[in-house]
Amino acid sequence: MELAELVGLRPFPAAGLLLGLTRRCPLRCRHCSTGSDLTVREEPNAAQLLRFVGSFTAENRPDVVMLTGGEPLLLPTLAGELSFLARRAGSRTAVLSGMFFARSQRIPPAILRAIAQVDHFSASLDVYHEREVARADVFRALHRIRESGVSVSFHLTGTGADDPYLADITRAIDKEFGGRVPSLVNEVRPFGRAAAWARPARTGPDPSAAAPCSMAAWPVVAFDGTVLACCNQDTVDRRPAPAHLDLGHIGSDDWETVRRRALESPVLRMIRTVGPTHLAAR
Numbered sequence: 001m002e003l004a005e006l007v008g009l010r011p012f013p014a015a016g017l018l019l020g021l022t023r024r025c026p027l028r029c030r031h032c033s034t035g036s037d038l039t040v041r042e043e044p045n046a047a048q049l050l051r052f053v054g055s056f057t058a059e060n061r062p063d064v065v066m067l068t069g070g071e072p073l074l075l076p077t078l079a080g081e082l083s084f085l086a087r088r089a090g091s092r093t094a095v096l097s098g099m100f101f102a103r104s105q106r107i108p109p110a111i112l113r114a115i116a117q118v119d120h121f122s123a124s125l126d127v128y129h130e131r132e133v134a135r136a137d138v139f140r141a142l143h144r145i146r147e148s149g150v151s152v153s154f155h156l157t158g159t160g161a162d163d164p165y166l167a168d169i170t171r172a173i174d175k176e177f178g179g180r181v182p183s184l185v186n187e188v189r190p191f192g193r194a195a196a197w198a199r200p201a202r203t204g205p206d207p208s209a210a211a212p213c214s215m216a217a218w219p220v221v222a223f224d225g226t227v228l229a230c231c232n233q234d235t236v237d238r239r240p241a242p243a244h245l246d247l248g249h250i251g252s253d254d255w256e257t258v259r260r261r262a263l264e265s266p267v268l269r270m271i272r273t274v275g276p277t278h279l280a281a282r
């Protein structure tokens with residue numbers, strides 16, 4: 001599964017599911033939106049995660065499941081099992097990693113086995129990640145993963161279109177991989193460790209204008225097992241969750257229930273159509 005196909009599914013409600021496997025991470029990137037490191041132990045109950053993904057059926061499942069964190073490959077066996085269950089129902093799977101394992105010359109076998117079970121692998125790379133893991137190590141590991149037959153991409157983060165780092169890294173990726181590895185580029189957001197220093201995202205939309213919110217498309221499983229309608233990190237972390245964004249819990253709900261709530265809620269439909277600012281103003 002290539003990056004373009006994954007991104008193409010992003011606007012479609014419930015076409016995808018984002019699973020946060022753990023908030024833990026061996027790295028401490030300065031811009032980390034989840035505030036991850038090895039001291040934070042929040043992660044959903046593994047048995048509940050397996051049961052929830054096991055509730056997918058051939059007729060009712062997301063097209064794609066994205067395994068994220070923190071660092072999802074701290075739990076390679078669980079990542080592999082979740083991918084197996086999702087693919088058995090016909091979903092495809094992707095994993096987003098901060099590449100901690102690239103610091104060793106060889107990719108640990110358990111991690112390579114987990115990666116071999118997904119349909120797409122994305123490596124996070126930016127100026128902050130490069131202070132934790134060298135670019136050359138990330139490139140070497142990505143070559144190894146490509147050789148195993150898995151489609152790969154980069155998740156780059158920068159400060160905007162004029163960020164010289166983004167110009168440099170995209171050139172370097174093109175040169176290293178002969179233009180065959182795509183990148184998705186995001187801006188640093190003021191969440192997690194970046195809350196204290198990153199500039200806020202652009203000014204809010206005009207309340208009188210429709211500004212559909214694409215973040216309310218794919219359900220997100222948060223680190224406490226709550227399923228939310230929005231992937232905004234502030235929303236994912238806030239408790240109690242705003243009632244209109246709360247889709248249930250993996251301990252008590254199955255995919256069919258979560259999907260139905262996501263698709264049928266009138267408030268969510270309006271948020272996806274005209275946006276939250278316009279809706280609140282009315």
Ligand code: SF4
Nearest residue numbers: 025027029032070098
């Ligand atoms: S690798 Fe990702 S999860 Fe880990 S500290 Fe960096 S940004 Fe956070």
